[in-house]
Amino acid sequence: MTTPKRIVCACEDVNDVELREAIEAGCADLESLKRLTGFATGPCQGKTCLTLARQMLAEATGATPEAVGAITFRPPVQPIPLRYLAGQEGDEA
Amino acid sequence: MPKDLRVATGPAALRGKPITLRLDGRAIRAFEGETVGAALHAAGERVLMRSIKYHRPRGLFCCTGKCAGCLMRVDGTPNVRACVTPAHDGMVVETQNAFPSARRDLFAVVDKAYPRVLDVHEQLARAPLLRPIHHAIVRRMAGFGKLPDLKPVPPRRPAIRPLEADVLVAGGGPSGLAAALAAAEAGARVALVDEGDRVGGSLLLTSDDEGRHGAARAEETLQRLRAAGATVLPRSVVFGLYGTDGHGDALPAPGLAAILTPERILECSPRTVIVASGAHETPPLFPGNDLPGVMGARAALILLHRHGVLAGERILVSGESAWRRAAADDLAKAGAEIVSAPGARVAEARGGRRVESVALSKGEETWSEEVDCVLAAGNETPRVELVQQAGGRLVAQGWALAPEGERAAPRVFACGSVLGPATLAERLAQGARVGREAAR
Amino acid sequence: MTGRFSTEGPLKERYQVVVVGGGVNGLGVARHLALAGVTDVLVLEKSYLLHGASGRNGGGVRAQWGTMDNLVLARDSIPMFRHMSAELGFNVWFRQGGYLFLAHDEEKAKALADVVRFHNANGVNSRLVDPTEAHVLVPDLNAQGVVAASYHPGDGIIFPWAVVQGLAKRCVELGVDVRTFTGATGFAMKGGRIVGVETTRGRVHGDSRGQDGSGSVRVECETVVNAAGCWSREVAALAGVALPNTPVRHEILVTEALKPFLDPMLVDLRNGLYCSQDMRGELVCGIGMPGEKPGVSFASSFAFTKRVASALLDVLPSVGDVKVMRQWAGAYDVTPDNKPILGPSPGVENLVQLNGASGHGFMISPMTTRIVADVILGRKPPVDLAPYRLDRFGPGWQPEPETLVIG
Numbered sequence: 001m002t003t004p005k006r007i008v009c010a011c012e013d014v015n016d017v018e019l020r021e022a023i024e025a026g027c028a029d030l031e032s033l034k035r036l037t038g039f040a041t042g043p044c045q046g047k048t049c050l051t052l053a054r055q056m057l058a059e060a061t062g063a064t065p066e067a068v069g070a071i072t073f074r075p076p077v078q079p080i081p082l083r084y085l086a087g088q089e090g091d092e093a
Numbered sequence: 094m095p096k097d098l099r100v101a102t103g104p105a106a107l108r109g110k111p112i113t114l115r116l117d118g119r120a121i122r123a124f125e126g127e128t129v130g131a132a133l134h135a136a137g138e139r140v141l142m143r144s145i146k147y148h149r150p151r152g153l154f155c156c157t158g159k160c161a162g163c164l165m166r167v168d169g170t171p172n173v174r175a176c177v178t179p180a181h182d183g184m185v186v187e188t189q190n191a192f193p194s195a196r197r198d199l200f201a202v203v204d205k206a207y208p209r210v211l212d213v214h215e216q217l218a219r220a221p222l223l224r225p226i227h228h229a230i231v232r233r234m235a236g237f238g239k240l241p242d243l244k245p246v247p248p249r250r251p252a253i254r255p256l257e258a259d260v261l262v263a264g265g266g267p268s269g270l271a272a273a274l275a276a277a278e279a280g281a282r283v284a285l286v287d288e289g290d291r292v293g294g295s296l297l298l299t300s301d302d303e304g305r306h307g308a309a310r311a312e313e314t315l316q317r318l319r320a321a322g323a324t325v326l327p328r329s330v331v332f333g334l335y336g337t338d339g340h341g342d343a344l345p346a347p348g349l350a351a352i353l354t355p356e357r358i359l360e361c362s363p364r365t366v367i368v369a370s371g372a373h374e375t376p377p378l379f380p381g382n383d384l385p386g387v388m389g390a391r392a393a394l395i396l397l398h399r400h401g402v403l404a405g406e407r408i409l410v411s412g413e414s415a416w417r418r419a420a421a422d423d424l425a426k427a428g429a430e431i432v433s434a435p436g437a438r439v440a441e442a443r444g445g446r447r448v449e450s451v452a453l454s455k456g457e458e459t460w461s462e463e464v465d466c467v468l469a470a471g472n473e474t475p476r477v478e479l480v481q482q483a484g485g486r487l488v489a490q491g492w493a494l495a496p497e498g499e500r501a502a503p504r505v506f507a508c509g510s511v512l513g514p515a516t517l518a519e520r521l522a523q524g525a526r527v528g529r530e531a532a533r
Numbered sequence: 534m535t536g537r538f539s540t541e542g543p544l545k546e547r548y549q550v551v552v553v554g555g556g557v558n559g560l561g562v563a564r565h566l567a568l569a570g571v572t573d574v575l576v577l578e579k580s581y582l583l584h585g586a587s588g589r590n591g592g593g594v595r596a597q598w599g600t601m602d603n604l605v606l607a608r609d610s611i612p613m614f615r616h617m618s619a620e621l622g623f624n625v626w627f628r629q630g631g632y633l634f635l636a637h638d639e640e641k642a643k644a645l646a647d648v649v650r651f652h653n654a655n656g657v658n659s660r661l662v663d664p665t666e667a668h669v670l671v672p673d674l675n676a677q678g679v680v681a682a683s684y685h686p687g688d689g690i691i692f693p694w695a696v697v698q699g700l701a702k703r704c705v706e707l708g709v710d711v712r713t714f715t716g717a718t719g720f721a722m723k724g725g726r727i728v729g730v731e732t733t734r735g736r737v738h739g740d741s742r743g744q745d746g747s748g749s750v751r752v753e754c755e756t757v758v759n760a761a762g763c764w765s766r767e768v769a770a771l772a773g774v775a776l777p778n779t780p781v782r783h784e785i786l787v788t789e790a791l792k793p794f795l796d797p798m799l800v801d802l803r804n805g806l807y808c809s810q811d812m813r814g815e816l817v818c819g820i821g822m823p824g825e826k827p828g829v830s831f832a833s834s835f836a837f838t839k840r841v842a843s844a845l846l847d848v849l850p851s852v853g854d855v856k857v858m859r860q861w862a863g864a865y866d867v868t869p870d871n872k873p874i875l876g877p878s879p880g881v882e883n884l885v886q887l888n889g890a891s892g893h894g895f896m897i898s899p900m901t902t903r904i905v906a907d908v909i910l911g912r913k914p915p916v917d918l919a920p921y922r923l924d925r926f927g928p929g930w931q932p933e934p935e936t937l938v939i940g
Contacts, residue, residue: 001445002149002201003208004380010154011161013146016378017210026536031581032713035588035694036214036538042145043161043172043237043789045859048154048375051472055492065489072861073478075333075351075833078158079172079789079856084358085842086853087253145790170854172789214695218618228628228812236792236814240673241854247675248853250846253839339836341782341826351835360835 008056009049011042019053023060030071033057040071043079097122098135100427102401105297105308112182117194123180130156130163130176131400133186139385139447141165141175143191145237146211147204150195150446152385156392158288159373162383164237165189171238179290189238196446200234251357258284258324260531261350261363263331263479266294267307267517268509268524269369270314275528276367277321284324284361286352291399292327294371295510298394299419301517329354334366334482334505346503347483365504365531366483368496369524370476372510374416377469380441386448390420390468403429405466409451411439412469415514420468432462439469475511499527506531538582538701539711544734547753548710549573550909551730553717553768554760556587557693557895558887560700560711561902562758562909567707569910574709575752577732579716585762587697587895589831589863591785591817591940593798593809594896595632595688596657599648599936602872602920606897608657609915611687613899623699626812629689630796633662633670634937635682635848641802642681644936649683659685670797673851690798690809693895718749720757720772726883727772729753756909758885763829763864765874765888774878777926778889779867782830783819783940784837786860788852790814799848805939806844816855819940820844833860865892865940870932873897875904875921885909886923892940 006016014037027033030053039053040046046053050071058068102108109125116138123132130153133141140150141163154162158177166187167173175186188195203211217227260276262269265287277283291297293311300306318325333351337343347366352359374389376382386405393404394416407430410421425431437455442448450463475495477487485502487494490513501507508527509520550566552559555578563574582588594614598604614627636642645661652659662684664676670684704711714733721729734750761768763780770776791814798809805821820841822834838860846853866888868874874889887905890897900915907914919925 001443002381002384003147003204004441004443005147005149005204005208005383006378006380007144007149007376007383008378010144010151010376010383013144013149015210018212021210021212024536026538026541028536029581029714031584032538035581035583036698043164043858044159047373047474047476048160051375051474051491051493052378054494058492065492068489070477070481070487070494073481074859074861075335075482075835075838076353076857076860077332077476077478078330078353079858080332080353080358081854081856082788082842082846083248083250083853084253084353085838085857086250086846087358087839088250088843089252171791172856213624214698215623218622218624221616221619224618228626231626232628232793232812232814235812236790238789239792240794240851243851246853247850248846250843250853333833333835335833335835337830337832337834339822339834339840340824341828341830341832341834349835351838 008052009039011044012038014039019056028061030069034071046071098403100401100403103398104306105398106401108401114180114184114186116186117188127180127400128176129178129180129186131396131402132180135402140195142189143195143198148198148200149204149383150385151383153388153392155374155389156395157373166238169242169244171241253358253360256284256359256361258282258361258363260365261361262367262369264369264371265292266369266371266509267296268520271521271524272367272369272508272528273323274314274318275525276532277318277323279529279532281532286326286329286331288330290328298398326354334479347505367527367531368479368501368505368507368511369509370511372473372475375472375474379439381443384442384444384448386465387442387467390416393420393468397423397427403427407464408466408468409462409464410468417468432464442467480507537705538698539713540705544750544752548575550756551752551754552576552758552760554762555582556585556762557697557898558902559760560704561898562887562905563704563709564700565903565906567709572708576709576711577715577717578713581713582701583694583697586863587693589861590693590895591819592691592693594691597632597659597685597688597937600933603935604655605916606900610897610899614691621699621703623702625695625699626692627689629687631684631686632688633682633684633797634800634802636680637678637803639680645681645683657685659683673849675848675850690811692812725881727757756883756885758887760887763866765866772881772884774881774884777869779827780829780864781825781827781867782862783865784833784862785819786841786857788816789856789858800939801844801848804844807939808845818845829864831862833862867891871935871938873901873921874923875901876908876918879924
C-alpha cells in the first residue's frame with residue numbers, strides 16, 4: 001500500500017506536510033515557498049499544484065486570495081524539444 | 094487477465110485497425126487512433142510511472158498533457174506524455190524512474206521509509222565523510238528519464254518559419270472556434286492553434302441541449318473557417334508570448350508568439366492575440382490523491398468520447414460540477430457502475446498500485462467503497478500563462494487565477510472558460526463578440 | 534515570530550552594520566561578520582530571497598580565469614564551497630565535475646594553452662586536452678572542429694538556491710537581522726559619512742509590490758555594505774557615489790531532468806555557450822547575446838532560445854529530443870574590467886562596496902565576502918585589496934582583458 005500522503009506538487013513529490021513546514025519556517029510568499037520546497041519547478045511548472053499551494057499559503061498566513069499572488073509563468077508553457085528550437089535552414093522534419 | 098475497458102466509440106472518436114505496442118517488453122493490444130495512455134488504460138495498465146522522490150505509482154489524471162502524470166519513454170525518447178501521444182504499430186513504450194519497472198519498483202521503499210515527509214535540505218549536511226556517497230545517490234535518484242537513444246545524430250532541426258496573421262487564436266474549443274470564425278468572417282487573417290489532434294476542445298466531449306454532438310458543430314465551424322481563408326493548426330500550441338527581442342528592446346504589443354507544430358516552430362507577430370486556452374482540472378487534496386485511478390472528470394470524458402475507453406469498472410463520482418455530472422451520466426450509459434455519494438467527501442483513496450477503495454465521510458458517518466476509479470477533481474484552473482506573459486493582470490477566482498476580463502492585456506483578448514465557468518451558449522456568444530472586436 | 538530564513542518584528546533604531554542586498558554576497562558578508570563576533574548586523578533584501586542574480590544563475594564554480602585578480606578569488610573560493618554544507622548545516626550540493634572549455638580554432642587553442650600555463654603557475658591544475666580526451670570526459674560531445682580544450686577537474690556546479698537559503702538560516706542562527714521585502718531607499722549623510730539608512734517597511738504577502746503604507750523607517754549605522762548586485766549603481770548613487778557598473782541582462786534556460794550523463798560544465802568559446810547538468814538532472818544553459826543593451830531586465834526573448842538551442846545541439850547533438858522546460862533571465866553587474874569592486878568608497882569611507890562581479894559573483898563570493906568582512910573588521914584581508922578598489926578606475930587606468938567571460 002502507498003502511504004497516505006496528500007500530494008500537492010506531484011512532479012516534485014511535495015506533500016502538504018513539507019509545504020506547511022516550509023511556511024512555518026518563514027516562507028510567507030509563493031516565490032519563497034517555491035524556492036524552498038521546489039513545488040512548481042517540475043515538468044508541469046505549477047499547472048497542477050499552484051491552486052492548492054495558493055490555498056494552503058493563504059489559509060496558513062491569513063492572506064486574501066488576491067494578495068497571495070502568482071508565480072511567473074515563463075515560456076515555454078509546455079516543454080519544447082531542443083531540436084525544434086534549434087531549427088536551421090535546409091533541414092526538414 | 095484484466096477486463097478490456099473498451100466500449101463502442103461515438104462520433105468524436107476514431108478507432109482504426111488493431112495494432113500492437115510493447116510496454117516494458119510485454120505486448121499490448123491497441124488500435125490506431127488511440128493515444129498511448131488510452132491504449133494502456135484500456136488494457137488495464139494503470140501504473141505508467143513512479144514519482145521522483147517517493148516512487149509512488151502514478152498514472153493518468155488530466156488526459157490533456159498538463160499534469161505530467163504519464164511520462165514514459167516512447168521509442169527511445171524520455172518524458173513523453175503518453176496521454177496525448179498517438180500510438181502506432183510496433184511502438185516501444187517503457188516506464189521510467191523505477192527498477193525493475195514501474196509496476197514493481199524496489200525504490201518504493203522510500204515512500205514507506207519516509208511516511209510523513211522526506212526533506213533532503215539538511216540531510217547529512219554535517220557529515221562530510223558521507224557526502225560523496227550521499228550526493229552520488231541523490232544525483233542518481235534524480236532525473237526522470239535517460240538521455241534519448243541516438244536516432245539520428247545529428248537530429249533533424251526543421252527550419253523555423255514565419256506565420257502571417259492579424260489575429261492569432263490560442264485554443265480551439267467552443268469559444269476559440271467562435272472567436273476565430275467571427276474574426277475571419279469580419280475580414281481578418283486568422284490563425285487558430287489547438288493542442289488536440291482534432292480541433293474542438295470540450296465540444297468533442299458533449300452534446301448540446303438539442304442532443305447534437307459537439308463534434309459536428311466543431312467540424313462545421315472548421316469548414317467555415319477554412320472557407321474564410323483561416324489557417325488552422327491542430328496538434329499545435331502557442332508556447333510563448335515574448336515581449337522583448339534579443340537586444341533587450343521591447344516588442345510592440347502583443348509581442349512575438351512562438352508556436353510549436355508537428356512539423357516545425359512558427360513565429361507570429363499578430364496584431365491581436367485571443368487567448369481561448371480554457372481551463373484544466375487539478376487534483377483534490379486527500380490522502381492518496383495521486384494514486385492511479387484518481388482522475389479528472391473531464392479526463393474520464395476524454396477517454397470515453399475520444400477513445401471509447403471506460404475510466405474504470407466501478408467509479409466513484411464525488412462533488413458537484415458540470416463535468417462530473419456529464420461524466421457520471423455518460424459513463425453509466427456506457428456500462429460502468431457509478432457509485433455516487435451525494436454530500437460525502439472523500440477522506441482517503443487507498444491502494445497498492447492503483448485505487449482499490451475509498452474512505453468516504455459525511456458528518457459523523459464514515460464508510461468505505463471498493464472502486465477502481467475516483468472522479469473527484471478539485472478546482473478548474475484557467476490556463477493563464479499567455480495572459481501573464483503579455484503583461485495582463487490576473488485576479489483571484491476562488492483559489493485559482495484568471496485574467497481580469499475579455500480585454501486581458503495590451504492587444505490580447507481572452508474568452509471562454511479561461512475567464513471562468515460558463516455555459517456553452519455563453520462561451521459561443523463571448524467568442525463571437527471577442528472575435529469581432531479583435532478583427533477591428 | 535522568527536522564521537528560520539528571515540526575521541520579523543520591528544527594526545531596531547540602530548545597527549552597527551547595514552548590508553544592502555540579501556543575496557549570496559550580502560548574506561555571506563553578514564555571516565563572516567557574525568562569526569567574528571559582530572552580530573549587530575541588518576541585511577536588507579528588498580524582495581523575496583533569491584530574487585536577484587543569486588537566484589537566477591546557473592551555479593557554475595570555476596577557477597579557470599584569465600587574469601590573476603579573478604583567478605585568485607575563484608581558486609580560493611573552491612575549498613570554501615567544499616566546506617560550506619557542513620558549516621551551514623544545509624546541503625549546497627557542490628559537485629566538482631570540472632569545466633571543459635572548447636577551442637575550435639588555432640588562435641583560441643593557443644590562448645587556452647597560454648592560460649593553462651598561467652593556471653598551473655598559480656595553483657590551478659587545469660590541463661590542455663585533445664579532442665580524444667575531450668570525448669572521454671564528455672562521451673556525447675560532438676568533437677568535430679575542436680582543436681583543443683582546457684579542463685580543470687576542481688571546477689564544479691553548486692545549487693545557488695541552497696547556498697542562499699543556507700546562508701540566511703546561518704545568519705539568523707548567529708543573530709543577524711535578515712529582512713526580506715525591505716529595501717533601502719536613501720541614506721542620511723553627515724560629514725561625508727552615512728549615518729542612517731532609510732528603508733521601506735511594508736509587510737507583504739505574495740507579490741512584493743504591496744506596501745502597508747507605514748512610511749519609511751530610518752536606521753542608524755556605522756557601516757553600510759552595498760551588495761545590491763545589478764542595482765548597486767542606484768544604491769551607491771543614494772550616497773552620491775558614482776559606480777562604473779553597468780547592469781546587462783543575461784538569459785538562461787533549463788531542460789527537463791534526466792539521469793546523469795554530463796559531468797563537466799561545457800563551454801564553447803566560439804559563442805560563450807555554457808551547459809551543465811545540475812543535481813536534479815536538468816541541463817542549465819546560457820549563451821551571450823551580441824548587442825544586448827544595458828539595463829536591468831528579467832524578460833525572456835525568443836532570439837535567445839533559438840540561439841542557445843542551436844549552439845547546444847552543435848556541441849551535444851544527442852539532446853535534440855530533450856525538452857526545454859523554462860527560460861528566465863537575470864542581470865550581470867558589469868565593471869569595465871570584469872573584476873569586482875570591493876572595499877571602501879573614496880569620499881564616503883563607510884560605504885563599503887561588494888559588487889561589480891560581472892557575472893561571476895556567485896563563484897567568488899566566499900572570497901569576496903571574506904575580504905569585505907576583513908576590511909570592516911579592520912583585519913588584513915587574504916589578498917591585496919588594490920586591484921579591487923573603486924578608486925582603481927582613475928586616470929591612466931587600463932583594463933587588463935579578461936578572456937574567459939562566458940554566458
